[in-house]
Amino acid sequence: MLNQIKKYFARRKATYAIGNDLVFIPEVEAAHQQFGVRYLNFIFTPKEQSDCTQVDDTFSYSSLAARIAVKESVMKILKPAKDDLLPWRSIEILRDSFGSASVKLHSPANALARLRNIDSLTITMTHEYQYASALVLATMS
């Protein structure tokens, strides 16, 4: 009973933060065309690049753009110090076998998340025509 009461109040004390972002898909395609693998490797992990590769071996720019939108949204929640630029690859978007997307934080983003008391990050991403967007919900204790 006491544990249930503790859990109830723990839930009530949880706070939330949201981040969102919108990315122009042709900008991502243009950057890849101009800067090639340097661009991809600066922003995306190998797994993300693999997840965004289509059956004909070309990249899905809408998928890449959606992941950028998630990363930017997470950065808005993590709020790095004024002079810090979080490494893009420290925020990794994963897809499970059912197609659900989730975020995995690596150093130093994971340390910043701990500092902000973030327990979980829930993401949605979508794209339509020339834009990709993302919404991220953070639960903090």
Next chain:
Amino acid sequence: MQDKIRKILKEHGRLAVDAATLTETSDLYQSGMTSHASVNVMLALEGEFDVEFPDNMLKRSVFESIASITSAINQLKN
């Protein structure tokens, strides 16, 4: 060097203002440069000036103005 930097900012910075009107110390982020645009600016600078920004220079302050970019490139070239 600054003309080349302005050209790169015009092409890749996605600024809300004309890069030609920026002063040396104008804040590029306040002028509309997003985090994603700053990546493109950085990669274009590396190509144009044949330098590579090390991890310890990947800071907002390095890319926040024409003056700070100029200073960083000079530092990398020397």
